Amino acid sequence: MRASLIQIAVDKGESVEVRRLRVAALVREQAGADLVVLPELWTTGAFAFESFGQAAEPLDGPTREAMAKAAADAGVWLHAGSIPERDPDGTLYNTSLLLDPSGGLAAVYRKIHRFGFDRGEAVMMGAGGDLVTARVPWTTLGLATCYDLRFPELFRGLVDAGAETLVIPAGWPERRRAHWTLLARARAVENQAFVLACGTAGTHAGVPQAGHSIVVDPWGEVLAEAGPGEEVLTVDLDPARVAETREQFPALKDRVLGLEPPRR
Numbered sequence: 001m002r003a004s005l006i007q008i009a010v011d012k013g014e015s016v017e018v019r020r021l022r023v024a025a026l027v028r029e030q031a032g033a034d035l036v037v038l039p040e041l042w043t044t045g046a047f048a049f050e051s052f053g054q055a056a057e058p059l060d061g062p063t064r065e066a067m068a069k070a071a072a073d074a075g076v077w078l079h080a081g082s083i084p085e086r087d088p089d090g091t092l093y094n095t096s097l098l099l100d101p102s103g104g105l106a107a108v109y110r111k112i113h114r115f116g117f118d119r120g121e122a123v124m125m126g127a128g129g130d131l132v133t134a135r136v137p138w139t140t141l142g143l144a145t146c147y148d149l150r151f152p153e154l155f156r157g158l159v160d161a162g163a164e165t166l167v168i169p170a171g172w173p174e175r176r177r178a179h180w181t182l183l184a185r186a187r188a189v190e191n192q193a194f195v196l197a198c199g200t201a202g203t204h205a206g207v208p209q210a211g212h213s214i215v216v217d218p219w220g221e222v223l224a225e226a227g228p229g230e231e232v233l234t235v236d237l238d239p240a241r242v243a244e245t246r247e248q249f250p251a252l253k254d255r256v257l258g259l260e261p262p263r264r
């Protein structure tokens with residue numbers, strides 16, 4: 001399976017409309033890949049909280065339309081990263097879209113853990129409540145977004161639902177880059193799964209982005225890692241590595257569930 005992660009530069013000098021056209025062209029250039037992955041909230045930037053409301057769009061809005069056409073033109077599965085979605089009831093969500101090679105909507109994931117503590121996304125957006133996996137011809141994807149990376153129980157839930165390849169679009173800041181790399185590798189090792197983590201480059205809302213999108217195999221080896229700038233990271237994965245790793249080192253079978261907290 002050939003995966004291409006497009007680490008988009010999200011800088012405030014570029015309008016959403018121009019960036020959308022530019023990203024569609026980049027997706028078309030990935031014809032020949034099997035799966036293309038975009039980052040979190042690349043239309044606005046994940047830290048541009050003040051623009052979420054204005055840029056929010058319905059699930060069938062302009063970003064999905066443009067990305068569906070690009071996926072169909074390139075003939076690829078496209079994880080289109082996430083958009084600020086406005087639900088018909090008015091609630092905003094940080095919503096990821098998976099499109100099939102004909103441009104059809106294959107899966108939708110609303111980010112469960114919202115970032116910002118008492119500000120930003122955490123107060124402006126609703127929380128998703130559903131784990132989402134999606135079968136593509138080579139593997140089963142488990143979907144998560146950025147800050148979700150810090151919550152291992154979410155990934156265990158995805159693995160229990162059959163996930164073999166964890167896809168994590170992000171807008172991770174440079175100042176916590178060490179956590180990004182460490183957590184991406186940890187999620188791969190503990191779940192014996194591939195991790196495809198695609199971040200942004202550039203600086204938006206005054207927050208320099210880490211870049212360093214990363215692909216990790218089920219043994220925790222880094223197969224490819226981007227630099228800090230805009231870049232397409234292409235890697236060939238052997239999906240059989242997941243079953244092989246889980247068979248040869250069957251730690252997932254030794255899980256002890258339902259442990260009680262200590263009695264006082």
Ligand SMILES: NC(=O)CCC(=O)C(=O)O
Nearest residue numbers: 046115146147171173176
């Ligand atoms: N957009 C995000 O979820 C940012 C997460 C982050 O900065 C962190 O977990 O650290």
